[in-house]
Amino acid sequence: MYQSTAKIRVRYAETDQMGYCYYGNYAQYYEVARVETLRSLGINYKDLEELGFLLPVSDFNIKYVLPAYYDEELDVKCIIKETPDVKIKFFYETKNSKGELLNFGTTTLVFINSKTKKPTSCPLFLSNKIKNHINEK
Secondary structure (H helix, E strand, O other), X not given: OEEEEEEEXXXXXXXXXXXXXXXXXXXXXXXXXXXXXXXXXXXXXXXXXHOXXXXXXXXXXEXXXXXXXXXXXXXXXXXXXXXXXOEEEEEEEEEOOOOOEEEEEEEXXXXXXXXXXXXXXXXXXXXXXXXXXXXXX
């Protein structure tokens, strides 16, 4: 298992009339955590795209437990539990500064060849990095 945590502060524009962080924002929060998790492994989306790989989201799931509010700082933990193949699955937990679980979820992304627009295997350098980190624990 490999994990990292991104800190995100709820902005005023991201709240609804009830003062809650609007539920749709969490897809973006999960993306921030996912990108930072890959970056912490020394990989960034831009490099993957330049190498001919695209990573569209094929599945997004979330379970809401408690709301977040304006100006709260959130910890969005992103976890990779298994070595990717054609797909890579990310697990998330969002907590507030009190450590209360606000939501948890998953996203699945598919590796796509940018020229053929067809699914392809995860690049070897990425799967090896993830496999090495998973096996370290």
